[in-house]
Amino acid sequence: MVNVNWKKINKKLTVPIDEDSYYENTAWCNRDLIPIPPERRTWGVWGYFGYWTVSGSCISAWTTGSTLLAFGLNPRQAIGCVIKAAGGIITGLLAVACGWMGEKHHIGFTVASRFSWGMRGSYFPVIIRIFVACMWFGMQSYWGGQATRVLIGAIIPGFAHMKNFFSESSHLLTKDFIGMVIWYAAFIPLVLIPPEHLQIPFAISFVLFAASCFGLLIWAIVSAGGAGLMFQQTETTIEVGWGVMYGITAILGAWGSGTLGQSDWTRYANRRLAPTLSQLVAAPVTITVTAIIGIIVTSASKDLFGGEVVWNPIYLLADIQEKYHSSPRARAGVFFASIGTVSTQLAISVVLNSVSTGMDMAGLCPKYINIKRGSYIMAIIGICTQPWQLLATADKFLSVLSGFGVFMAPLTGVMLADYHLIRRQKLKLKDLYTGNSSSIYWYSHGLNWRGAVAFTAGMWPLLPGLAASVNNVTSPSFAGWVKLYNLTFIVGIAMSFTAMTIICYISPPPGLGREGPFVEVEGFEAGTSGNTTSAPSSMHGGGEKAIKTMEVQV
Structure with a gap:
């Protein structure tokens, strides 16, 4: 009979711990969940500029803008829609507000959600974000495979x-599937790079994709003799006001959802306010410029390809090669442009998906899952979502983006109200790692009903419109709900923010006012003194060590 050493197997499955660590892997803590210590805070101002150039200058930005043309807006309206959503600083302001706790407390969304939802209740928003991120990664990987x-x-x-x-109904070609397999083979090694060392890869990716964008822009304008006849178009195929609003909501649904997890990256800041400038400047500028380039190229290429609206730059590159009959010159241009599209898909998948999703999955099972392992799980789930079905048509693509906001917007509103307005940016860090009633964030059996009620208040008005949009219901009785759904991200944040504020005013959460002055984690060491606080046994098993915190002006 084989003697299985379960203890040895368990040790191998447990995620690694740093040598001479000040923590242990528990139900609430591992290396990727602790407040980032000083030696791992490597991101400065220019690093965050690189982060946002990757986030804003990508195929998603190009496609979101140009897809509005396929949806029925004319080019001028599509550009105005993009400027209002991105250039209006909405995305940047959301990023600053959501990332503030990362700059100040060096914790990510996974841990931060515990103060609004309770230690056990935090699993709910974490699971929602995992689901959304896996869907996004699936789409990004499909584009990466096509590139x-x-x-x-x-x-x-x-x-x-x-x-x-493959069958025609699958919306997947054999060559696309082979491309995905090769793209996955390139993506997996990137997961091994720690987040604190990704600045240079991000910068390289941005340069490559920016070159592709401007190369396509020059080719399109020169070949078409301008921006294309679509810019002379004044009529639209949809009601302009709601069409523009729908486009704005789609853009906010794409980038606004990502801002919810800004603290996952701002926690690596080497000084306060290091991410702020890039969030307010680089974010809206890169999103706007990339989307506008996409709109101009899409319009000009329509004149070159017999009136067909080619809204995806990857499809456009393939069509260019066909148009010029695979001439050496055309193949060379397509090759170099494709390098940019492949690289940006690798980078954006790390920026918006693998790190945050890996950390969320680590929050579900810290003892056995870290960011790397969580990223691998995400990759498997992502391909199982069959993204080629979601991206089959332009209108379905926009429906998917807007649909994400139904869940992400209320989560954002709950977090912003609780952290900035109710708690006034004060947290008791040690209690975010304490899984029992001694934590002020334990509430009732680990659940905070306030967050759940506020989330529901922000989500339920959007569900009828979501159902009508997905099922193409045109009944006049649903017209009002659909219009409200077209404002998904704005309505969701506003209603959940207001609901959370009112609920906590009527029924303040327990422990409110006892959080300070625990603000910045400066390191971990044995013993306690002054304003330091002993770490509980749930954090490292012994209680001998402590989280050393800085006392600040409050």
């Missing part, structure tokens, strides 16, 4: 015309 397919087709022209062995 890889185009790149290979530029080298081997026959690959672009490979016979398809």
Whole structure:
């Protein structure tokens, strides 16, 4: 009979712990969940500029803007829509507000959600974010696979015309699937790079994709002799006001949802306010410029391709190679442009998906999952979502983006109201790692009903419109609900923020006012003195060590 050493197996499965660590892996803590210590705070102002150039200058930004053309807006309206949503600083302001706790307390969303939802209740928003992030990663990986397919087709022209062995209803071509496999092979090693060392890869990715964008812009304008006849168009196929509002909501649904987890990255800041400038400047500028380039290129290329609106730059590159009959010059241009599209898909998948999702999954099971392992799980789930079905048409793509906001916007409103207005940016850090009634964030059996009620208040008015949009219901009785749904992110944040504020005013959460002056985690060491606080046994098992905190003016 085989003697299985379960203790040894368990030790191997447990996530690694730093040598001479001041923490242990428990139900609430591991290396990726602790407040980031000083030696791991490596991100400065320019690092965050690189982060936001990757987030804002990507295929999602290009496609979101140009997809509005396919949805029925004319180019001028689409550009105005993009400027109002991104250039209006809404995205940047949300990023600053959501990332503040990362700058100040060096904790990410996974841990921060515990003060609004309770230690056990925090699993709910974490699971929602995991679901949304896996959906996003699936779409990003599909685009990455297509970009890889185009790149290979530029080298081997026959690959672009490979016979398809999948059914037409699947919306997936064999060559796209092969491209995804190769793209995944390139993505997996990136997960091994710690978040504190990703600045240079992000900068390289931005340079490569920016070159692709401006290269396509120059080609389109020169070849079409301008921005295209679509810019002379004045009529639209939809009601302009609500069409523009729907586009704004779609953009906020894409980037606003990402801002919810800004603290996942701002916790690596080497000084206060290091991320702020990039959030307020780089974020809206890069999103706006990339989307506008996408709109102009889409408009100009329509004149070049017989009136067809090619709203995806990857499809456009493939069409360019076909238009010029795979000439050496065309293949060279497509090859170099494809390098930019492949690289940006790798970078954006790390920025918006793998790190945050990995940390969320670590929050579900800290003893056995860290960011790296969580990222691998995300990659498996992402491909199982069949993103090629979600991205089959332009209107379905926008519906997906807006649908995400139904859940993410109320989560954002709850967190912003609780942290900035109710707690006045004060947290008792040690209690965020204490899984029993001694924590002020334990509430009732680990659940805070206030967050759940406020979340529901921000979500329920949007559900009828979501159902009508998904099922293409055109009944006049649903018209009002659909219009409200078109304002998803704005309505969701406003209603949940207001509800959370009123609820906590009527029924203040226990322990309110006892959080300070625990503000910045400066390190961990044995013993306690002054304003330091003993770490509980749930954090490291012994209680001998402490979280050393700085006393600040409050």
